[in-house]
Amino acid sequence: MLFQPAIIALLLASALGVLGLLASAPFALDVIRRWDIRSGSERQLQLERRTYLFSTLLTFVLALQLAAVLLFVFNAEKMSGMFVGAMCAVGTLNVNAFGFPALNAKIAVFFLAAMWLAINHIDSRARDYPLVRTKYALLLLLAPLLAASAWIELQYFLGLKADVITSCCGSLFSEGSPTLAAEASSLAPVPAMWLFYGSLGAAIAVAAWHGFGGGKSRSTAYAMAAGSALAFVATIAGILSFVSLYIYEHPHHHCPFCILKPEYGYQGYWLYVPLFVATAAGLAAGAVQPFARIDSLREIVPGFSRRLAAVAANGFALTAVVVTAMIWQSRLILLEH
């Protein structure tokens, strides 16, 4: 089923990403071996000029991956009409064994790309490019991941057969089936709410503390990164366990994808976009901290980290507000007072 416009677009984005990283791999090796900022040789001059090309190229490629995650989910959602048994994105992703791995790989690439872009950003602002080597070494680590993600995605799209009867959210997220998603779905609402609001509150508090401290404290930055990761997991668990129930006003429908459907006013995007942005910002703040002591970055990292903290705190706060509003609006009574 490759001749679907959105699938062609996604494969195009993946191919561009893999090609871009492949093209920059030899350059990355060259930089790691030969980079010497103090030298005024012809080769160093050339390397310096080329870093502009490759950092622009990689910014483009990785930004494209960020957009591709959204398109991937959007497309899975739309294609659910074509498979017997599929009612939302879950059914489409379940058509073969590569669907959910493809989504997870894309999300992983999304966060890693965000972290790399943050490191690239501070490096390009420092006068002596102190992180060039680190940056390109990290890129060489990122390249196989991106290629793997593209390969899984291709396998998934190649394996999309319209005659497969797939199972949808009703069976995947029902309590009692032996999957992680089902475990999270069967989490009782009260502990899930504690976990959700607790971890979001903690993430907001740590981010605010870090931000108001001028972004200087390294330990709070790491705490913010850890808090963001935890808040991300807790929010997904919370959506599975209770948020979805309130949105559908149905005590047993735990699907995290149906909320993206037009029937529910695309509410899911209100929830997921701030969550992903905030988590990426939190993780990025952690990713730039190891380099905070480098001389030329001493001035740059705290300011950048402070801004990331503001994005993370506001994003998580927005997530919490959106969830609370959804619960408020709902006519479902899950907890008796």
Place this chain on the structure above:
Amino acid sequence: MKLWLAKQRYLIDFTLASLARRKTRNLGLLAVYTVLVFMLSSVTLYTHALRQEAARVLTASPEVIVQRMVAGRHDLIPPGYIEKVGRIRGVQKIEGRLWGYYYDAVTKANYTFMVPAENAPVAGEIVVGPALERSRGLAKNNGISFRSYSGKLHSFIVADVLPQASELISADLVLMSEASFRAFFDYPVGHYTDIALSVANPQEVRNVALKLAAALPDARPILRDEVLRTYASIYDWREGIVLALLSAAILAFGILAWEKASGLSAEEKREIGILKAIGWETGDVIKMKFWEGLLISLTAFLAGFVAAYVHVFHFAAALFEPVLKGWAVLYPRFQLTPHIDGLQVATLFFFTVVPYAAAVLVPIWKAAITDPDSVMRS
């Protein structure tokens, strides 16, 4: 943040002024870009509207249709067959349908003759679809004769013409009474063409089909959902094929954009040289070029998309209609319902802006690393 915004604003200002200085060149690129977006968005808008239309039309069709198969071919439903289906839980209504095709040598087209379940015309009268009204020049109370397959001539009075609004499904339709139908086709008494079942609960449809298949091994149940899915896949596939063919155009456009971006004029080179001499960094020049690309892309995208919208919904997609719509002698005329879909816009953006950005990346960098002294000296 304010500083950053102000910087971007000045960059955009500067870029716009610099674009305006080379009007003809940029307008050429913009025109090609717009045409590309126009073609791609016409295709996607049109197929999407067709898909919507098919779905809208099929919502009123019965949930399950049962055909009897003999040696793998569609055969008539014999007397007593409907009783054999018996009572299946969940089925609201079960009825035999009578319909068939008739080839009219005058218009060289096939008509669908059908006996409606309700409000059938009286014997000797027919109700015709709008396309038939046009092709045979019929009006209410006119008489018309058809030569049946047995060679006999049958005359009918046109009692009514079906409304234009239903043309997509009724273009070639001729409605008549059961008696006329059986007489015209020499249809054996008690036989039907197929059986239509209405099922109230959509989740029961598959179970009903399974029970039918078990009770009547020679029957072929056709589900409405399956028909819908098939339509969706067909239109998606057609759209995909056209887009794949147009990918050559995308590639050509990419090459053009590359050429345009790398063939810097001497004046432009001097401009960049001077900018760098007065303190712009390579990064700033790249940013300026980035804004240039973005402005051109967004303008072309918006203009192309709006033009495509007008083309599809006001001019019935005259350019792509033959490929995407399919073909028939009595093709229905119909107005498509305007509909814009978020996924389609996002996909289009991926198809047009991303190749452009990828194509101009290297030329932009080459322009940006120009040495001020080498340019000004030459």
